[in-house]
Amino acid sequence: MSTVFTKIIAGDIPGRFVWADDVCVAFLTIAPITDGHVLVVPRQEIKQYTDAPDELLSHLSVVAKRIGRAQQRAWDAPRAAVIVAGFEVPHLHLHVLPAWDEASLSFANARSDVSGEALDAAAERLRAALRDAGLGTTIPAELGSAELD
Template identity: 75%
Template sequence: MSTLFTKIIAGDIPGRFVWADDVAVAFGTIAPITEGHMLVVPRAEIAQLTEAPDDVLAHLVLVAKTIGQAQQQAWSAPRAALLVAGFEVAHLHLHVLPAWDEASLSFRNARSDVPAAELDAAAERVRAALRDQGHAAHVPATLGSPAL
């Protein structure tokens, strides 16, 4: 059975893509903890962190690092945070978000009321920073497509 993220990656459900390669994609969450909160997701359906092959997990972390660097640039954030929980969707995903303090890194701070235009703008800021940092080859041609 396809997961929600598999459907987003396939284009069956809209997504705000900032990164795509053969192994992983990154797209904006619809319930950001901070502005610019992105999810790094393997294309393969892997249920959780402990089931990921080492090479896939290493790749996801490197993509998360790159996304975090773009977020730090785009929001002048002192840190990029990485959270792995996975309770909401049984498809491995890394939460990457610009961070200013540990207190704000709680899923209780997630907002589900962010207007679509603001989510789009945040994704575009990350996409622009990725291009600026030399990663244009992995920034999808359009916000709504995981294809390069």
């Protein structure tokens, strides 16, 4: 059975994509802990972190690092944080978000009341920072698409 992330990647459910390559995608979460909070998700359905091949984890880590650097620049954050939890959706994903302190990294701080316009603006802000970093070829052609030009 397809996970909600597989359906987002396929375009069956809307997503705000900021990254896409042959191995993974990144899109904004609808319940961000901080502005710019994204999920890095492999295209392949893998239930959890410990089930993933090492080479896939390496790729996801590099993508998370690049996105994290862009988040730091876009939001003037001192750190980028990565959280691997995976209880919400049985499809491996890394939470990557701009961070100012450890206390703000709790899922209890996730906001479900963020407007679509605010999420779109955060996605465009992060996409611009990725372009400025020379990573424009990894940005999907359209905000709601997981496909590259």
